[in-house]
Amino acid sequence: MEVFERLAISGLAIKNEDIQLQTILEKIKLKEINDILYGKTEKPFRKKEEALKFIFESPDIKHIVNKIFLSYQFYKLIPLNINYNKFKEVNEYFSEVAELIAHTYIMGGYAAQHKAQSKNLSRISGWKISPTDDGSICKFCQKMSKKSYPKNQYPKVPLHIGCRCGVFPKMK
Ligand SMILES: [Zn+2]
Known part of the structure; x- marks a missing residue:
């Protein structure tokens, strides 16, 4: 009641x-x-x-x-006025966004691991960002991948939600 x-x-x-x-x-x-x-x-x-x-x-x-x-x-x-197709569409959209965010976190995890593992490598002179080379790279990541980072400044990746960029070391 x-x-x-x-x-x-x-x-x-x-x-x-x-x-x-x-x-x-x-x-x-x-x-x-x-x-x-x-x-x-x-x-x-x-x-x-x-x-x-x-x-x-x-x-x-x-x-x-x-x-x-x-x-x-x-x-x-009172009957609920729900447009089922719209509801499904919204649900799918947010599932996609959730997956994208989860994946971005995983990429961040990989970067943190890589940073920790590379800490004691003496032959490293600096860092570069390596974008995923499958033709879907965004302009921002492309621009950032041209920059060089000093040894003590490991680049912060992912650069944005959905970014799949990694970091690779520049050797002496
Ligand atoms: Zn990226």
Whole structure:
């Protein structure tokens, strides 16, 4: 019940008087309707249509409805307007981005490992960035790969999200 109340507050469900009375009355059992109408009729209705007809024609309909809502809480869920294809597209897009970021971190890990391993190599005079040579290198990485870095300044790679550049040493 609490869940439905929260849905109603957030606009994902409608409650009691906002729901069509016809819809509500269709959900209530004849016995329950008779309980609500107790004292208003000479004897209980034996057919639901008759009971509903009585309610809708009653000058006292507001009072009857109030009595229904005192005894019962009704919630009607509002259908979610989700464009499944759009949802799928967004999901795929963000999966791709997540993968790209994860891969960038891995490349960063490789670079850190390489930096640590090369620490004690005495023949190194400096560093250069080596872009992946598969024709998909970006202009920024191409530009950066032309630079030379001194021995004590291991270049920071990856240069951007999705960068696959590595670092190679310049030997003396
Ligand atoms: Zn790069």
